[in-house]
Amino acid sequence: MSYAVEMRRITKRFGPVTALDDVSLAVIPGTIHAIVGENGAGKSTLVKALYGAHRPDSGEIVIRGHAVTIANSAQALALNIGMVSQHYGIIGELSVLDNLTLGAEGGPFPDRHAARRRAESLAARLGTTLDWDAPAHRLSAAAAQRLEILKLLWRDAKIMILDEPTAMLSPADSDRLFESLRTLVAEGTTILLVTHRLPEVMAHCQRVTVLRQGRLTGDFPVSETDPDQLTEAIIGRRPIDAAARAVGETVQTVFDHGPNSAPIRLRVTDLALRGTGARAKLAPTNLSLPAGEVIGIAGVDGSGQAELFQALLGVAPHTGRLEWNGADISATSTRERLALGFRIIAEDRLAQAVVPDWSVLENAVLGLHRHPAYQRQGWIRPAPKRDWARRVADQYQARYASVDAPMSSLSGGNQQRVVVARATESDPQLILAFQPSRGLDLGAIQAVYTRFLELAAAGSTVLVVSFDLEELQRYCHRAFVMYDGQLAEAPDLRSETLGAMMLGQGFAPRAASPEVAA
């Protein structure tokens, strides 16, 4: 049998990192083929190689029986391969119809009436229609998604790559999408679906390829597999106990930890973001954080973790009630929350946590610059500031020339050490740590979490978002899982439990989003 797409023994390195290691994939024509895996497993890299956005270092791509080289997206389009990326390519200022035809208008003076007729017939194939003359920025996420697929049809794509197509859709809209995809498949289109949602795979796909850390860890016909088997292939089994022993005594106390009787530090009631569309990213959330714990938040990236942190810190305008040691702090500013001992290790280091042009010294007091230790009545105190900067830089052995050197002269990992130390060493009451281990080596990771545990033992609360289950299992007293903007506490820290929750098990489906957002 001839496959629609074959990728044979593809390897792709980015510098020292091997993103894809000897991965093969074969897609039967007229099927929906799922590619699943955790963040960073290599899913996107694989499909981008097929779309000509990355050149593989080795390996072979065969389309309909012919070996091909795909150097750029134009060549992919010429082979009738099209891709809808996670972030849509729709230009809001153009009309829906102009977006549909952009780059493939077929002449210097496109005939809009003819284009519209063809657009209508393509849309009819999907069982939908769009307001072709409306500016595209008025489209809802679901309608934008359909427009993206219509763009592929417009270009006669026979092989469609959809990268996380349901990430921004409500369940009802997702169902409609899959209905359309089934129609296309029935007409002979082949679809590659990158997703992290196992229910989608089980319900709509014929075959599934699993990647973990750039390697192929599973390739099954969907009819012959089940979510447990897939979860295992996605997450893998790890020697958790051995790793935990390596960390030493502190961690042992974690595992011996019984039910917490400590008082509640932060009580959050009905926390939700303010503003149109914001509620889709974070459902009204309730949360009680006791003193003296390191608490993990598992979940695939983009499930609302960043929004939760921004609301807790008071950066994102929010509704709902926050009580800190019993006092209502719902209306307080970020500055006031920092003064209460809130500390953030932000998601995006360059955009949110450092000023690359500034010295290590100035970066060390970012967010602490109003702390009484470093200023008095608005006058900066240079000497304590300098001592502090040294302490911050040395806490996790960051390598730096001097505290007066620009932050940008430090490697990413060393910058991260400074950012983490800035939070852990400044008498934190509540640390909001978003992937604190990013860019750190194993030794530093261990040092950071050990410090978290020490701080917890001294009465602080640490809330950690991590995409690495192993980290959460090793170092957290308990964990929550976020899925689709919702938060739920995990009954235990077993991989099976967390993995299933991360993929949506036990979460209620959310209400459909309105068709057209104003």
Next chain:
Amino acid sequence: MTELLTVVLNLTTPLVLAAIAGYLSERAGVINIALEGKMLAAACTAGLVGMRAGPIAAVIAAMLVAAALSLAHVALTQRLRIDQVVSGMALNAVAAGGTNFLFSRLSDQDRSGRIPALPNAVFWTLAVVVPIALSVYVQRSRAGIHLIAAGSDAEKARLAGLHPLRIRTVALIGTGLLTGLAGAFLVADTGVFTDNMTAGRGYIALAALILGGWRILPATLSCIVLGLLTSLGLLLQGTKINGGTVPSEFWTALPYLATVLALAGFLGRNRTPTGLGKV
């Protein structure tokens, strides 16, 4: 009455041409506060060439010089990646200073009388034809769609297989040619080149573009309204209204005040192209 019409046409023509020039640039994503400098350089060129080589050569040379400045603008903002505001200011400075210096050095001291130039009606016609034609062209053509795509999001345009740099270069050449016409008209209208003779018209054109929400026909309409207001100001100078006079400076300031209000969102929503100023 014909006199009033002539005044309005003469005031409006350079504004319309410059506003359309600004449209091309800003729609392609390049903030253009250098309309003023490009017009001024064109006017100076039209003066210098016109007194030696006649009116047609004057217009062509003016358009070429302004187009060359526009290409320099592309190089500065797209290649060397200088901030678009800084490069625009610097171009204005070089144009203002350079014309002041070169005209005083190179103008033919002996000659007197008007610099030969094409009749105003030629420019009036262009100021009517260009916006209408361009408006139709932008709406009907592939190039028009690509212009707007490149200006709203260069990266997405690239994903769709377009070449934003090429689109911007062509658009800015268009900007240059049109500001060239506008500058040449100023010399044709007055028969002389004088220092800083654009007198802020480039900024008024920019104001009209903003008031028109970065759309061709509304921007043109804004130019006409601003031209009318200015001529009204000229006509009403010294006349009493309800026992007091409205100072001419009020009419001068009105377009600028209106633009500030437009930016503040008091005159409809802010329609700034999303990709404006981004590389």
Next chain:
Amino acid sequence: MIARIGWIIGAVLLIVGLLLAGGVDPAAAATKLVQSSLGTPRAIAGTLEQTTPLLIAAVGVFIALRAGLFNIGIEGQFLVGALAATQLALAFPTGAGAVAALLGGGIAGAAWAWPAGAIRAYRNGHEVISTIMLNSVALALTDYLVAGPLRDPAKGTAATFDLDPAARLPQLWAGPGYGISASLILAVVLVIATHLWRIRRVAGYELDLVGANPTAAPQMGVRVAPVQVVAMMASGAIGGLAGAVQVLAFEGRFYQGISPGYGFDALGIALLAGPSTLVLIPVSLLFGALAKGSVALQLIGVTKGFVTVIAGIFILIAAIVRVRREATHD
């Protein structure tokens, strides 16, 4: 480094080429420029006089730039500040009146800058456009006032009454027919105060943070919008102060065309000076010398505009070099 020297050589060649195109001997022009701006005590005093308003105005531009804003509106803030100061000093012809005039000039400048800051912070309208527009409004307004209600009818040109000497800023040192104004001290103190404010005050640190990383600032408890408004108003206040100083120290009255384009020169100075406050002083001296020398250059046929060309080229070269340095960081 070599690329940087290359750009500077290119700039010099461009300037020389322009002089040759205009039929001027570049060596003669250079000699004349240095001679007339630095050659005699009188020349130096003249250069310092030119430098003073430029330096103050440049501090204004600089403060906005540190917060990530282009205040192209210094020209307008200068004009309203100058006229407000003139009126105050005419109303109170005393030393206290002079102080009130300085303050009033600053307040007028701040008020004139407020719309630009607020539109940027709360309406997302580009401050460059709004400040350019406000410049034209300020010009029309002051032109009208000085030609009409505030005009001294005894004068042949549109100008206000002359200030009482008591309400003017004193000379620091007076030579035969020239002197050095106390306002120079004011300007230098302003630079040093700004420098100290930036490195020693928490508010200065927060202003720099908003300019350096506006997406990180909210994480650090610093709200961007109010800082932008305050920075724009502070910038405008200093622009207005520059206008007040120009009237109180040098002109003694307000007249149409009192600013030969200080706003633009100040922008050039601030862009050239880069991130360091103190560097404003030498760069302002350079621009002051060019301004002083430009008068003498006219004798050999180099018009005033030529200095503007040089400023424009300086700004471009500084911008190119800075972008390249940032690019090599990555």
